[in-house]
Amino acid sequence: MAKHTSDAAEGAPRRGRPRSIExxxxxxxxxxxxxxxxxxxxxxxxxxxRHSNVSKMTIYKWWPSREALLIDAFLHHAAQMxxxxxxxxxxxxxxxxxxxxxxxxALQGEFGKVQLAVISxxxxxxxxxxLFYARYLQFRRDALVEMIAAGQRDGSILAQAPAEDLYDAIYGSLFYRYVFGIAPITPAYARSLVDLVLRPKG
Structure with missing residues (x-):
């Protein structure tokens, strides 16, 4: 990723000494x-x-707003998870x-609740x-789209729609089901959804 998830939200300028990663x-x-x-x-x-034992001054120096910090915290966790x-x-x-x-x-646990809260x-x-797209989704979406396109090129994925549309069909469906509680999102459902959309060979 070109820009690490712990960078200051919206490119806030850094003042003083560089950030401590720890x-x-x-x-x-x-x-x-x-x-x-x-x-x-x-x-x-x-x-x-209080929880991090870091001064409020330090937090305000590195993030322009509370919302920016919370978005960054979610993105940091999501990239690891x-x-x-x-x-x-x-x-x-x-x-x-x-x-x-x-x-x-992940959607079935605390991650799903936090993601929905951060978005809403x-x-x-x-x-x-x-910011959310540029800092987290774009890189991951591009990488997974390229992975699907590679499968189309080598013939292991038979679906002929643009790889971007196939990606959106998979992850859009999962998020849609989660947000509206239409049906349980199980690992078996996720696997069958990928097969339905991508039509893998064999």
């Missing part, structure tokens, strides 16, 4: 832990400062299944959907 991670991990345990409303800058499948993990279709299953499983409360309030 301190940055402590802040981001504390913010995510509080969001998961107490909800976004209770995850104030004061609460994050849902790593992109390596090429050694099998065919493009097999790697797509693995990643879709991991996302489906932080992104809608700040209008920072472009």
């Amino acid at each position: 301190t940055t991670n402590a802040i981001l991990e504390s913010a995510y832990a509080l969001m998961a345990a107490t909800g976004l409303a209770a995850t104030t800058i004061d609460a994050v400062a 849902l790593p992109l499948p390596p090429a050694s993990a099998g065919t493009p279709a097999a790697r797509a299944r693995r990643h879709a299953v991991a996302y489906a499983e 409360e932080c992104i809608s309030k700040t209008g920072s959907a472009e």
Whole structure:
């Protein structure tokens, strides 16, 4: 990824000494832990400062707003929790299944609740959907789209629609089902969805 998830949201200028990675991670991990345990409303800058044992001044120096910090905390956790499948993990279709299953499983836990809260409360309030896309989704989407396209090129994926549309069909369906509670999102459903959309050979 061109830009690490712990960079200051919206490219806020850095002042003084460079950030400590250890301190940055402590802040981001504390913010995510509080969001998961107490909800976004209770995850104030004061609460994050107490939980991480970092001064409020430091937090405000590195993030332009509370919402920016909470978005960064979610993105930091998501990048660790849902790593992109390596090429050694099998065919493009097999790697797509693995990643879709991991996302489906994550949605059923605290990750899903935090993601929905961040999207509905932080992104809608700040209008920072472009930040969310540029900082997290774009890189991951591009990588998975290229993985699907590679499967189309080598003939292991038979679906002929643009790889971007195939990606959106898989992950859009998973998120849609989660948001509206239409049906349980199980690993078996995620695997069958990938096969239905990608039509892997054999």
